[in-house]
Amino acid sequence: MTEDRSLEAFRDEVRAFIRESATEEIREAGRKTTSVFAPFKQAMAWQRILADKGWVAPSWPQEYGGTGWSLEQRYVFAQECNRAQMPPILPQNLQMVGPAILGFGSDAQKAELLPRMLSGEDFWCQGYSEPGAGSDLAALKCRADRDGDDYILNGSKIWTTYAQHANKMFALVRTSSEGKPQQGITFLLLDMGLPGMEVRPILGLDGAPEQCEVFFSDVRVPCGNRVGEENEGWTVAKYVLEFERGGSTMGAWLVPAVERLREQCEQVDELGQRRLDDPVLARRLEALEIDALAVEHTEKRVNAGLKHGQNPGPMASLLKILGTEVMQRFSELQLEVTGLRSLVYDPDALEIGAAPSDFSEDELLAMPYYMNTRAASIYAGSNEVQRSLLAKAVMAG
Amino acid sequence: MQYQYTAEQQEFRDSLRRFVSDHYDYERHRQRLTKGEHFDAGLWQQWAELGVLGLALNEEYGGLGSGLDDMMAVAEELGRGLVPEPVVPVVAAARLLASVASPAQAEALLPSLVGGELRLSLAWEESASRGNPLVLQTRVKDGALYGKKCAVLGAGEAQQWLVSARNEQGELLLLLLTAQPDGLRRYVMADGRAAGDILFDSVPVDDSAVLCRGDAAERALRQSVSESLLLMAAESLGCIDSLLSVSGEYLVTRKQFGMPLAAFQALQHRFADMFIAGEKLRSLLWAAFQQQGREGFHRAAAQLKVQLAESGRYVGQQAVQLHGGIGMTDELNVGAYFKRLTLMELLAGQRDDHLAGLALAS
Numbered sequence: 001m002t003e004d005r006s007l008e009a010f011r012d013e014v015r016a017f018i019r020e021s022a023t024e025e026i027r028e029a030g031r032k033t034t035s036v037f038a039p040f041k042q043a044m045a046w047q048r049i050l051a052d053k054g055w056v057a058p059s060w061p062q063e064y065g066g067t068g069w070s071l072e073q074r075y076v077f078a079q080e081c082n083r084a085q086m087p088p089i090l091p092q093n094l095q096m097v098g099p100a101i102l103g104f105g106s107d108a109q110k111a112e113l114l115p116r117m118l119s120g121e122d123f124w125c126q127g128y129s130e131p132g133a134g135s136d137l138a139a140l141k142c143r144a145d146r147d148g149d150d151y152i153l154n155g156s157k158i159w160t161t162y163a164q165h166a167n168k169m170f171a172l173v174r175t176s177s178e179g180k181p182q183q184g185i186t187f188l189l190l191d192m193g194l195p196g197m198e199v200r201p202i203l204g205l206d207g208a209p210e211q212c213e214v215f216f217s218d219v220r221v222p223c224g225n226r227v228g229e230e231n232e233g234w235t236v237a238k239y240v241l242e243f244e245r246g247g248s249t250m251g252a253w254l255v256p257a258v259e260r261l262r263e264q265c266e267q268v269d270e271l272g273q274r275r276l277d278d279p280v281l282a283r284r285l286e287a288l289e290i291d292a293l294a295v296e297h298t299e300k301r302v303n304a305g306l307k308h309g310q311n312p313g314p315m316a317s318l319l320k321i322l323g324t325e326v327m328q329r330f331s332e333l334q335l336e337v338t339g340l341r342s343l344v345y346d347p348d349a350l351e352i353g354a355a356p357s358d359f360s361e362d363e364l365l366a367m368p369y370y371m372n373t374r375a376a377s378i379y380a381g382s383n384e385v386q387r388s389l390l391a392k393a394v395m396a397g
Numbered sequence: 398m399q400y401q402y403t404a405e406q407q408e409f410r411d412s413l414r415r416f417v418s419d420h421y422d423y424e425r426h427r428q429r430l431t432k433g434e435h436f437d438a439g440l441w442q443q444w445a446e447l448g449v450l451g452l453a454l455n456e457e458y459g460g461l462g463s464g465l466d467d468m469m470a471v472a473e474e475l476g477r478g479l480v481p482e483p484v485v486p487v488v489a490a491a492r493l494l495a496s497v498a499s500p501a502q503a504e505a506l507l508p509s510l511v512g513g514e515l516r517l518s519l520a521w522e523e524s525a526s527r528g529n530p531l532v533l534q535t536r537v538k539d540g541a542l543y544g545k546k547c548a549v550l551g552a553g554e555a556q557q558w559l560v561s562a563r564n565e566q567g568e569l570l571l572l573l574l575t576a577q578p579d580g581l582r583r584y585v586m587a588d589g590r591a592a593g594d595i596l597f598d599s600v601p602v603d604d605s606a607v608l609c610r611g612d613a614a615e616r617a618l619r620q621s622v623s624e625s626l627l628l629m630a631a632e633s634l635g636c637i638d639s640l641l642s643v644s645g646e647y648l649v650t651r652k653q654f655g656m657p658l659a660a661f662q663a664l665q666h667r668f669a670d671m672f673i674a675g676e677k678l679r680s681l682l683w684a685a686f687q688q689q690g691r692e693g694f695h696r697a698a699a700q701l702k703v704q705l706a707e708s709g710r711y712v713g714q715q716a717v718q719l720h721g722g723i724g725m726t727d728e729l730n731v732g733a734y735f736k737r738l739t740l741m742e743l744l745a746g747q748r749d750d751h752l753a754g755l756a757l758a759s
Binding site for chain 1: 522524525534545547548582584585586587592652653654661663664710714717718721722724725726727728732733735736739740743744747749752753
């Protein structure tokens with residue numbers, strides 16, 4: 001078999017598996033996803049199904065539960081999941097804390113934690129940002145003071161996505177105020193719900209409680225929960241941030257999404273008209289498709305140039321900027337296409353299993369998706385910070 | 398040439414601003430949104446008592462006989478206060494009614510509109526209209542009305558609807574109908590205002606419902622829709638001015654990397670571009686205002702809507718961006734302004750719709 005034919009056979013295998021194993025509830029959650037974070041319960045149910053199949057962590061090394069797929073296969077898998085509108089797997093376990101443990105965890109941490117990350121038995125949230133430390137993450141102040149074999153945590157974390165659902169947190173905490181701010185940070189694992197911890201959900205402008213603030217008051221965490229050395233958490237975090245930014249398959253989401261938008265524009269409405277017959281809209285769709293392809297092929301090009309375990313360095317910044325801004329452009333065009341049909345605001349109707357609404361899913365989704373996607377140029381290092389990093393790295397040669 | 402409010406109008410606007418900040422603080426806005434309280438009868442009565450509902454109507458009906466610019470000043474404050482009550486839609490519909498009603502009809506309806514007891518909604522938008530009120534599918538056939546209107550602001554709070562339709566000869570009719578719950582699909586929009594789609598499926602109409610027909614109806618309807626575009630632009634400016642002031646303050650006070658955000662050149666430039674976007678909209682608003690009563694009025698109003706879409710989107714998106722995570726929450730009013738501007742972008746014809754219409758007319 002040629003490589004292309006084997007890749008197509010793999011694509012068929014993925015399609016067949018999705019067709020047979022995704023429940024209606026999971027599919028509904030996938031369709032109703034208005035964020036990079038899919039509805040929690042169904043995203044985790046889908047994660048469990050993929051874990052049972054051994055397909056949940058394509059980017060991990062095979063000995064720890066990775067798939068052993070080629071980069072092309074990983075991209076095909078992502079494309080097919082997105083084409084079928086499966087809920088995206090939440091990134092915290094497999095793309096954030098997982099790589100930190102793989103790269104810096106002890107053997108005991110790996111043995112205990114990795115299998116539970118894969119299966120979804122644990123769900124981890126990310127305790128990085130603080131009210132005073134957003135783009136300037138190294139300014140974080142949440143303190144961890146040594147007390148025998150424990151750390152005592154005091155302070156708070158914010159923009160902790162889905163903390164209300166998590167049973168574990170990975171956090172950056174300050175263990176020293178000497179030297180550069182980056183030098184006194186430690187990477188710590190902890191259980192949610194410890195005495196002295198409090199979680200406050202924050203309502204987003206789309207009406208969804210996706211983010212949280214987490215408060216710590218004399219919270220006791222064993223030193224054995226540290227990943228890497230004390231005061232060397234920044235190295236771990238940088239590795240995770242680059243992992244979060246790199247290895248990305250946003251193009252695998254964008255290209256099928258543009259296809260779906262085109263299909264929506266091809267539909268004949270009640271007056272016998274097609275939106276695609278508007279030449280201006282048709283051109284804008286073409287331009288959006290070019291943008292989406294530029295994301296896909298830049299990702300593939302960058303990924304292809306990496307040896308295993310290497311991180312993409314400044315190209316990660318480029319991919320983050322490019323992918324998120326094309327995503328935002330997509331959300332704008334989808335909103336414009338849906339137009340007067342997207343005015344309704346009804347978060348209850350977007351709940352999974354909600355009673356059938358007077359409004360179609362297209363009508364209900366375009367506005368919250370547009371709203372939520374404004375976060376894409378803010379999260380994981382704002383695009384302003386990314387541009388500075390990119391310019392600095394490229395100018396330095 | 399008028400490019401700003403008169404001293405008297407500014408004084409009036411200041412008094413409204415105080416009223417709005419007293420009754421529409423953001424905390425209350427959030428609570429109302431959570432409970433779905435998009436209309437408060439007590440507040441509506443206060444708007445009537447302030448004279449706002451009759452501001453742009455003739456004195457013989459209890460109005461104040463002011464011009465569109467007074468109403469623009471009101472609209473700015475409605476935008477600034479994120480007011481969900483349908484003040485602009487009701488006033489605009491009342492002005493249209495006043496322009497086409499017989500003296501008897503005017504006498505019967507306008508005083509109660511001014512007094513706040515009667516609310517009126519103009520139903521003209523349809524899925525195919527794309528900003529042009531003369532493109533419509535709604536038909537009167539054999540004494541019954543058929544068609545679907547979209548995005549009728551305040552439809553559910555109005556007792557009477559003004560509806561555009563064509564008859565079998567293709568003539569435009571302006572109909573005054575009693576609001577009916579059947580066929581009305583109500584919803585709350587993302588900014589907390591209420592709207593509705595209305596389906597007319599064989600609703601009986603007789604000649605007494607026809608307020609106006611033919612060329613006169615077309616002229617009156619176009620005038621009303623263009624006036625609404627000016628009021629929407631003024632309302633958007635209220636939102637934009639607020640966003641500029643909140644964002645400017647945030648840039649000066651928020652510190653990252655050991656200095657205020659305002660020290661970063663990229664953000665200075667962004668803020669300057671937001672300011673420029675607002676000023677472009679303000680200039681085109683007054684330019685359109687000056688065209689009132691002239692041949693170029695509708696063209697200027699369409700150009701204004703294009704600028705509204707561009708400025709509103711840019712300022713709204715960038716205000717969220719400059720605030721970072723907190724801008725994405727409903728705890729700050731930034732997102733609320735962004736949502737209101739986004740809805741304004743979509744209502745009454747989008748940017749590309751008006752550009753297409755302008756190009757066709759040139």
